[in-house]
Amino acid sequence: MPSDRLSLWQLIARAGLPPGRFIEESGGRVAWRDFAAGSSLDVDAAALAAVALDGLVRRIVFCPPDFPEAQLPAAIADAGVDFLLHDGTVAVPAGLPAGRCGTTLTPAPVRPAGTEDTEWVLFTSGTTGRPKMLIHTLPGLTGPLDDGMAVAAGAVWSTFYDIRRYGGLQILLRACLGGGSMVLSDARESLAAFLARAGRSGVTHISGTPSHWRRALMSPAAGAMAPSYVRLSGEVADQAILNNLKLAYPGAAVAHAFASTEAGVAFDVRDGLAGFPASLLAPGGKIDMRVEDGSLRIRSSRVAVRYIGAQAPALADADGYVDTGDMVELRDGRYFFVGRREGIINVGGQKVHPEEVEAVVNAHPGVRMSRVRGRANPITGAIVAADVVLSPGYEVEAVAAEVLAACRERLPVYKVPALVNAVEALDLGAAGKLSRRA
Amino acid sequence: MILQDSQGTRMDVRAVIIEQIEKVAKQQQKTLLPLTDDLPLLESGLDSLCLAVIVAVLDDRLGLDPFSGESEAPFPKTVGAFISLYENAV
Numbered sequence: 001m002p003s004d005r006l007s008l009w010q011l012i013a014r015a016g017l018p019p020g021r022f023i024e025e026s027g028g029r030v031a032w033r034d035f036a037a038g039s040s041l042d043v044d045a046a047a048l049a050a051v052a053l054d055g056l057v058r059r060i061v062f063c064p065p066d067f068p069e070a071q072l073p074a075a076i077a078d079a080g081v082d083f084l085l086h087d088g089t090v091a092v093p094a095g096l097p098a099g100r101c102g103t104t105l106t107p108a109p110v111r112p113a114g115t116e117d118t119e120w121v122l123f124t125s126g127t128t129g130r131p132k133m134l135i136h137t138l139p140g141l142t143g144p145l146d147d148g149m150a151v152a153a154g155a156v157w158s159t160f161y162d163i164r165r166y167g168g169l170q171i172l173l174r175a176c177l178g179g180g181s182m183v184l185s186d187a188r189e190s191l192a193a194f195l196a197r198a199g200r201s202g203v204t205h206i207s208g209t210p211s212h213w214r215r216a217l218m219s220p221a222a223g224a225m226a227p228s229y230v231r232l233s234g235e236v237a238d239q240a241i242l243n244n245l246k247l248a249y250p251g252a253a254v255a256h257a258f259a260s261t262e263a264g265v266a267f268d269v270r271d272g273l274a275g276f277p278a279s280l281l282a283p284g285g286k287i288d289m290r291v292e293d294g295s296l297r298i299r300s301s302r303v304a305v306r307y308i309g310a311q312a313p314a315l316a317d318a319d320g321y322v323d324t325g326d327m328v329e330l331r332d333g334r335y336f337f338v339g340r341r342e343g344i345i346n347v348g349g350q351k352v353h354p355e356e357v358e359a360v361v362n363a364h365p366g367v368r369m370s371r372v373r374g375r376a377n378p379i380t381g382a383i384v385a386a387d388v389v390l391s392p393g394y395e396v397e398a399v400a401a402e403v404l405a406a407c408r409e410r411l412p413v414y415k416v417p418a419l420v421n422a423v424e425a426l427d428l429g430a431a432g433k434l435s436r437r438a
Numbered sequence: 439m440i441l442q443d444s445q446g447t448r449m450d451v452r453a454v455i456i457e458q459i460e461k462v463a464k465q466q467q468k469t470l471l472p473l474t475d476d477l478p479l480l481e482s483g484l485d486s487l488c489l490a491v492i493v494a495v496l497d498d499r500l501g502l503d504p505f506s507g508e509s510e511a512p513f514p515k516t517v518g519a520f521i522s523l524y525e526n527a528v
Contacts, residue, residue, distance in 0.1 A: 348486060378505035379490035413466055418491040
C-alpha cells in the first residue's frame with residue numbers, strides 16, 4: 001500500500017538507488033518502465049525516477065502500465081534507449097543494459113555540468129491506433145498557467161490518471177512544484193478503495209476524464225471525499241457530467257480543461273458550462289488558438305516538441321499550430337466540442353460525432369454513462385447505436401423510449417440512435433477514456 | 439414462418455417485420471401506404487434511413503441479418519420480397 005500522502009520531499013527522502021550508477025552505465029539515456037501489476041511501490045518509483053533523472057539524462061521515456069510488451073523493442077529503437085529501468089516483470093531485450101527500479105532513489109544534489117536538458121517522452125493516449133511517442137520538455141510541462149490549479153501549498157492532489165500519462169504527470173508536477181502532497185492512484189486498487197483513500201487523505205484537488213468521473217459517481221464511495229477542486233480533461237465534458245459533479249461535490253469548483261499529450265494544457269473553463277467562450281480565441285491570450293476545417297488548433301509554449309520515430313508525422317503546421325483533431329461548433333458565442341475527427345460515424349454520407357449524441361443521452365437521469373457507436377448497416381453503411389449503463393431503479397424500455405424522444409427533439413433524425421442497449425459497464429481504455437472500437 | 443428465439447419465444451417473422459416497419463415509420467413521422475406484398479419499398483413512405491433502422495432492429499429482434507452474408511443478392515424491391523428475404527434466412 002502506498003502511503004496516503006506523498007509529498008515530493010517524502011518521495012525524495014525515500015530514495016536509495018544511486019542515480020550515478022545507472023547514469024554511468026547508460027551513457028546518458030534511460031527508459032523507465034514498470035507495471036501496475038508489480039508491487040504497489042511501482043507508482044511511487046515512477047514518481048521517484050522522474051524526479052531523480054531529470055537533468056541527468058538526455059531522455060526519459062515513460063511507459064504506461066498497460067504498455068504492450070511487444071511494442072517495447074520498437075519503442076527502444078525509435079527513442080534510442082540506452083538503458084531500461086524496470087520493475088523486474090519485463091523481458092529485457094538482449095544486449096540492452098537494464099536495472100531494477102529500487103523502492104528508493106536519490107536525486108543527485110547538483111546537476112552535473114554540461115548535461116543537456118532532459119527530454120520527457122510520453123506516449124499518446126488516443127483511443128485508436130498505435131500510440132506514438134512525443135517529446136516534451138520540463139519547462140513546457142510546467143509552464144505557468146493561470147488556470148485555477150495554481151494553488152497555495154497545503155493542497156492534497158490526486159488524479160485518476162496514471163502519472164506516466166500526460167494528464168497524471170501534470171498533476172504530479174504541480175504537486176511537486178506547488179509544495180503540496182499527492183495521493184497516487186493505483187491501477188489494481190478498486191475504485192471504491194481509491195475514493196475512500198482519497199477521502200481519508202483529505203484530497204483537495206483531483207482530476208480525471210469525464211469517463212473516470214462518471215464511474216466515480218456510480219460508486220457509493222463517491223461521497224467519501226470532499227474536494228474543493230474537481231477537474232475534467234481528456235474527453236468532452238458534457239453538461240450532464242458537469243451538473244452531476246456540482247451536485248455530488250457542492251463545495252468544489254468544477255473545471256474542465258482542454259489538454260492533450262500533443263497540444264499540452266491549453267485552457268480551462270470554470271463557469272460550469274460545457275464548451276468554451278469564443279473569446280478565448282481572441283488574439284493576445286496566453287496561447288494562440290484557431291479553428292480550421294472545423295477542428296481546434298493550438299499553439300503555445302506547452303505543446304509537445306515533436307514526435308519520435310522514423311516515419312513520424314509533423315506535430316505542428318508551418319505556423320506552429322497543433323491540430324488537435326477535436327471538432328468544434330460555434331453556437332451563440334460559445335464553442336462546443338462535438339467529437340473526434342476520426343470518430344465520425346458516416347450514416348449514408350451524413351456525419352455523426354458519437355460525443356454529440358452521448359451528450360443528449362447522458363442528460364437522462366436514468367443514464368449513468370453511455371457510448372454511442374456506429375453499427376454496420378447494409379442500407380446506409382452505418383447507423384447510430386447507443387450502449388447505456390442505467391442508473392439503479394430504471395428500466396431499459398422506459399429509459400430507451402425517453403432517451404430516443406429527447407434525441408428526436410434535439411438532433412437531426414440520422415443522429416438519433418436506431419438501437420439503445422443496456423449494458424452492465426463500459427470499458428475505459430488505459431488512459432481513462434471511453435473505449436471506442438470501430 | 440415462425441421463428442423461435444433463444445428464450446424459446448415463438449415469433450411470426452412476417453408479423454414482427456410489419457410491426458417494425460409501422461413502428462419506425464411512426465417514429466420518423468413517415469406516412470405509410472397500406473403494406474401489401476407488391477408495394478415497392480421506396481414508395482411505401484420509408485426512406486433509406488428508415489430501412490437502415492428496420493434492418494438493424496430486425497437483426498437484434500430476430501437474430502437475422504440476411505444482408506450480412508456472402509451472397510450478392512440485389513436489395514429487395516418490394517415489401518413482399520423484403521419479408522421473403524427474412525423468411526428464407528430462418
